[in-house]
Amino acid sequence: MNALDDGDVLARYRDLFVQSPDVRAYLDGNSLGRPLIASLERVQTFLAEQWGGRLIRGWDEGWMDLPTTLGDELGRVALGAAPGQVAIGDSTTVLIYKLVRAALAARPGRTEIVIDRDNFPTDRYIVEGIAADRGLTIRWIDTDIASGVTPALVDAAVGPNTAVALFSSVAYRSGFLAEIEEITSLVRDAGALTIWDLSHSVGSVPTPLDEWGVDLAVGCGYKYLNGGPGAPAFIYVRSSLQGSLRQPIQGWLGSRTPFEMGQGYQAHPSIRSFLSGTPPVVGMLPMHDMIALIGSVGIEAVRAKSVALTRYAIELVDAYLPSARLSSPRDPHRRGGHVTIDHPRCAEIMPELWKQGIIPDFRRPDGIRLGLSPLSTSFAEVEVGVLAIRELL
Numbered sequence: 001m002n003a004l005d006d007g008d009v010l011a012r013y014r015d016l017f018v019q020s021p022d023v024r025a026y027l028d029g030n031s032l033g034r035p036l037i038a039s040l041e042r043v044q045t046f047l048a049e050q051w052g053g054r055l056i057r058g059w060d061e062g063w064m065d066l067p068t069t070l071g072d073e074l075g076r077v078a079l080g081a082a083p084g085q086v087a088i089g090d091s092t093t094v095l096i097y098k099l100v101r102a103a104l105a106a107r108p109g110r111t112e113i114v115i116d117r118d119n120f121p122t123d124r125y126i127v128e129g130i131a132a133d134r135g136l137t138i139r140w141i142d143t144d145i146a147s148g149v150t151p152a153l154v155d156a157a158v159g160p161n162t163a164v165a166l167f168s169s170v171a172y173r174s175g176f177l178a179e180i181e182e183i184t185s186l187v188r189d190a191g192a193l194t195i196w197d198l199s200h201s202v203g204s205v206p207t208p209l210d211e212w213g214v215d216l217a218v219g220c221g222y223k224y225l226n227g228g229p230g231a232p233a234f235i236y237v238r239s240s241l242q243g244s245l246r247q248p249i250q251g252w253l254g255s256r257t258p259f260e261m262g263q264g265y266q267a268h269p270s271i272r273s274f275l276s277g278t279p280p281v282v283g284m285l286p287m288h289d290m291i292a293l294i295g296s297v298g299i300e301a302v303r304a305k306s307v308a309l310t311r312y313a314i315e316l317v318d319a320y321l322p323s324a325r326l327s328s329p330r331d332p333h334r335r336g337g338h339v340t341i342d343h344p345r346c347a348e349i350m351p352e353l354w355k356q357g358i359i360p361d362f363r364r365p366d367g368i369r370l371g372l373s374p375l376s377t378s379f380a381e382v383e384v385g386v387l388a389i390r391e392l393l
């Protein structure tokens, strides 16, 4: 029992998630969100009645439009995006590849890609591969591991040769929340495009993309969107850019008329042109329920609980773990939904924590990351988790 849970107006939503009897504190919802109970039924009903019952006819009854109908819904409840700019399909990794290539093609003659060294590995590896392939230069930004990309660092890195910049909204390690609007505008002033990887913010931190003038974004479906392991990711392309951007994986389902089976690719005149192959329909099912839940609670209320959870985690770390170093921002305006603490013995105690049913995760070199998914995590879990870490350290 924890008094903060008694005062939490969102506490009752925890009962909507599948419980795991052997877990005392699930502190990794930022890596893999818990399933909603509603998703159990949705998946089963889909297999029995829609797939099993409608068979191939299902494609004409809504399956084909799911990437954009669910995308619009996600845009509305979590991204501040008007319809027609969000689509779901592929992995985050593949969508980053598509957007970096599309952005480069839209800035011919420019030779540089800007990215930071603490960005998520897949983001860096994609950029390294494309740069090698195309003979381009990567302009690396070195950030403090306890913070992240700032407008000043970006300003110093972009210039007349920059084609595209790729950053994460929330740093996967420190939880640092970037100044998305200001950085996007700085990069635009240099004549380049910015791609935001929203994997660690979508569903937890509001990012009004239209209002902030964001150009391009991608994000993960299985973290705070609870889509399940390997759920497809989403892509956002600002409507005013859609006509001028071409992604490199020209497949039939991004074409204007897939079922005419015609000669020569012509891109679909919409966000669909950023898709390539058949939509991962089954993989999208659980996300429906989480998107609907975020819609009914409201993303601002979700964020308020997220801030309260991370603030509480920091208070407990200060009180009980004086030998650990807090590697996340204390300023809630610059902090996403997780908190990382560094201590030389973090790696060593992880197996014992997991054995006790305390499930955070470990991030190199020596951080334990407490991921606090707002609607499924209690304040009591945070307390149990930090106290267990204290015991073991």
Ligand SMILES: *Cc1c(COP(=O)(O)O)cnc(C)c1O
Binding pocket: 091, 092, 093, 094, 120, 122, 123, 168, 172, 197, 199, 200, 220, 233
């Ligand atoms: C989780 C995560 C990804 C995951 O990419 P996949 O293609 O799903 O493996 C990408 N970028 C960031 C910043 C992430 O946090």
